[in-house]
Amino acid sequence: MYYSVIYQSKAQDNFSPKDIELMLIKAKRKNKKHKITGCIVYSGNKFIQMIQGPKQEITDLYKDIKADNRHFSVITLLEKASKEKIWSDWSMAMLNFSGGSKQVMSSRILLESYFETANKAEKKSEVFEVLRSNVLDLINESN
């Protein structure tokens, strides 16, 4: 069993895309060490992130993330144990929908292909469905 959390939040005004990338370099290294995987979508100054891994590690990380003042209004969209780990190779994939129209278009294509690469069992899981519907709502509302 893995433990999964999906949440949404709002980036502070001064948390620039460059700073987000730098934060993620560190986060990926830490996630790898703790066997945590997931993805993060950034669109219209909002984040949706999914983290999956061992329960204790996820609980600890989520506590840190909630207390991180680079973002605010953290809302939990899903928190539960799950059998499937979706995209289990990614220490933290990032999709940025907050650049110009070219950036948005290429992120959209990538997002579609990410959803495609999930296997049948993963696609049927609640984690996948909650992630997919919330991410689609987010990018449609801000673009």
Ligand SMILES: Cc1cc2nc3c(=O)[nH]c(=O)nc-3n(C[C@H](O)[C@H](O)[C@H](O)COP(=O)(O)O)c2cc1C
């Ligand atoms: C939107 C957002 C997403 C984050 N995602 C991760 C993550 O996936 N992994 C991680 O280790 N830290 C992540 N962080 C950073 C954590 O909040 C925290 O700063 C970090 O885990 C502390 O690591 P340290 O104790 O090694 O300095 C994220 C922060 C924000 C604002």
